[in-house]
Structure formats: structure tokens, C-alpha cells
Amino acid sequence: MGELIDTAARGCLSKMAISPGKTGEAADYALCLDETRLPLNARLGQPLRLSWTGAIACTNCGRATKKSFAQGHCYPCFKRLASCDTCIMKPETCHFFAGTCREPEWGERHCFQPHVVYLANSSGLKVGITRRTQVPTRWLDQGAIQALPIIEVDTRQQSGFVEMLFKEEVSDRTNWRAMLKGDVESMDLVAERDRLLAKLEGGLSGLRERFGADAIRVLDDAPRHLDYPVLEFPRKIVSHNFDKVAEVEGTLMGLKGQYLILDTGVINLRKFTGYEIQVA
Ligand SMILES: [Zn+2]
Numbered sequence: 001m002g003e004l005i006d007t008a009a010r011g012c013l014s015k016m017a018i019s020p021g022k023t024g025e026a027a028d029y030a031l032c033l034d035e036t037r038l039p040l041n042a043r044l045g046q047p048l049r050l051s052w053t054g055a056i057a058c059t060n061c062g063r064a065t066k067k068s069f070a071q072g073h074c075y076p077c078f079k080r081l082a083s084c085d086t087c088i089m090k091p092e093t094c095h096f097f098a099g100t101c102r103e104p105e106w107g108e109r110h111c112f113q114p115h116v117v118y119l120a121n122s123s124g125l126k127v128g129i130t131r132r133t134q135v136p137t138r139w140l141d142q143g144a145i146q147a148l149p150i151i152e153v154d155t156r157q158q159s160g161f162v163e164m165l166f167k168e169e170v171s172d173r174t175n176w177r178a179m180l181k182g183d184v185e186s187m188d189l190v191a192e193r194d195r196l197l198a199k200l201e202g203g204l205s206g207l208r209e210r211f212g213a214d215a216i217r218v219l220d221d222a223p224r225h226l227d228y229p230v231l232e233f234p235r236k237i238v239s240h241n242f243d244k245v246a247e248v249e250g251t252l253m254g255l256k257g258q259y260l261i262l263d264t265g266v267i268n269l270r271k272f273t274g275y276e277i278q279v280a
Pocket residue numbers: 058059060061062063073074075076077078
């Protein structure tokens with residue numbers, strides 16, 4: 001049986017599959033290697049070893065690549081795919097409207113659908129955007145302990161403009177060290193939402209004039225609490241990196257965001273998407 005599991009636990013990494021726990025329960029994690037999903041919560045407190053074989057396969061075309069671009073792509077795919085273009089990170093610079101979208105059909109499917117602007121608490125207050133369908137995955141991937149959708153729009157570009165506005169008042173970044181140390185105070189996201197909506201009223205009116213009165217819709221959602229399976233948070237953050245040391249080994253102490261927390265250090269698995277890994 002042991003042999004069977006070992007064979008199954010070799011493959012190319014994709015980001016961990018995280019599902020929200022039921023109320024009061026921690027999120028459920030699985031390590032994803034090709035088609036194999038290894039449940040991780042049950043391995044908390046146990047030794048875990050991940051070894052990189054030295055191979056990287058492009059998550060789009062499957063070709064071998066020496067280096068990974070934009071989280072698991074070969075260079076040609078990185079230059080060709082709309083999902084790897086700069087406007088994904090900066091939606092307000094959407095190429096579709098300029099007629100320069102790399103893949104207009106993909107853009108129509110991906111960017112012309114409801115997006116939400118949310119407030120989250122990952123290492124303090126932050127603003128972010130995501131497709132409606134990516135809630136709550138996006139928050140779990142970021143290690144947010146609280147999140148609240150505040151505005152809904154019809155396109156990714158519009159969500160970019162709303163986020164730009166909120167960035168005048170709130171960061172869009174997570175301090176991942178603070179997030180992993182677990183020293184994040186709970187906050188009143190509803191009060192923060194109301195404060196920001198009042199403060200940014202002028203800017204929001206401007207966007208409504210530009211995109212239509214119904215384009216920028218304020219939501220009245222309830223805040224979401226998210227819990228993570230962590231036995232013990234690290235006091236000091238040391239990072240593992242397959243590019244420097246191919247063997248990552250330690251006792252699994254926790255899972256938060258896309259990080260494994262081992263007693264020997266932490267590792268952001270998303271950074272190593274496409275890396276061929278042997279797990280033991
Ligand atoms: Zn490729």
C-alpha cells in the first residue's frame with residue numbers, strides 16, 4: 001500500500017485546493033499533483049517531505065521549461081496568453097477596449113462577467129477584486145481571516161477602476177509575514193465599508209456617470225470569517241525555496257493561504273506551480 005501512495009504522490013504542482021470549513025471549522029486543504037489530490041489536514045503534526053525532481057512543465061501546454069513564468073507557464077505561453085497579460089494584474093488597463101486583447105474570445109468569457117470588489121483582512125485591511133465565481137477561493141488563497149464583498153460590477157475593467165479608487169484609502173497588498181505569524185486582529189469590516197463608501201462617494205459617482213447608473217452596485221453582504229488549520233504559528237519566518245534547495249522537509253504545523261507551514265520554515269506553493277514534486 002505504501003508503494004502505491006508513493007507512486008501517486010509524484011506529479012506537477014498546481015495551487016492547493018482549499019475549501020472553506022463549516023462554521024467554526026478550519027478550511028480543508030489538498031495538495032494537487034497532476035490529477036492527484038493529497039488531503040493535508042490529516043497530516044498536521046506529521047513529517048512531510050517534498051522533493052523537486054528538477055523538472056518544470058508548463059501548466060498550459062505541458063512542455064518542459066527551464067524556468068516558470070507567471071506561476072507555471074513556459075515563455076511562449078507567457079507571451080501569448082491573455083491570462084498572462086499585464087491587464088490581469090491591472091484590470092483598469094484592459095486591452096479589450098483598445099482592440100489589443102491577446103485572445104478576445106477568452107477575454108469575453110473571463111473579463112465580461114460579474115466581478116466583486118471586496119474588503120479583506122489578511123494582515124490588516126485590504127481591498128481586492130475577483131470574479132463572483134472565485135468567492136471564497138480567492139480569500140482562502142490569500143489567507144484572509146475575514147472578507148466582505150462591497151461592490152459588484154459587470155466587467156473586470158470596471159472592477160479595476162473601483163479598486164483604484166479604494167486604493168487611495170486602503171492597501172491592496174498582504175504582508176505575508178504578518179499573515180503567517182497569525183498576529184492579525186479581527187476588525188469590523190462593515191464599519192470599514194460604510195466609512196470608505198462615504199469617503200469615496202464623489203469618486204463612485206464619477207464612475208457611475210462614466211459607466212451608467214446601474215454599473216457600480218453597492219452590496220449588502222454579511223462578512224465572512226475564514227479559519228485555517230494551524231497547530232502553531234511560526235515566530236520567525238524562514239522561507240523554503242525549491243530553486244535553492246530541492247528538498248523541503250519538516251513537520252507540518254499549519255496551512256494558511258497557499259503556504260505550507262513546517263517547523264523548519266514556510267513555503268508558498270503557488271510560486272512553484274508546474275514544478276514536478278515527489279511527496280513523502
Ligand atoms: Zn506553455
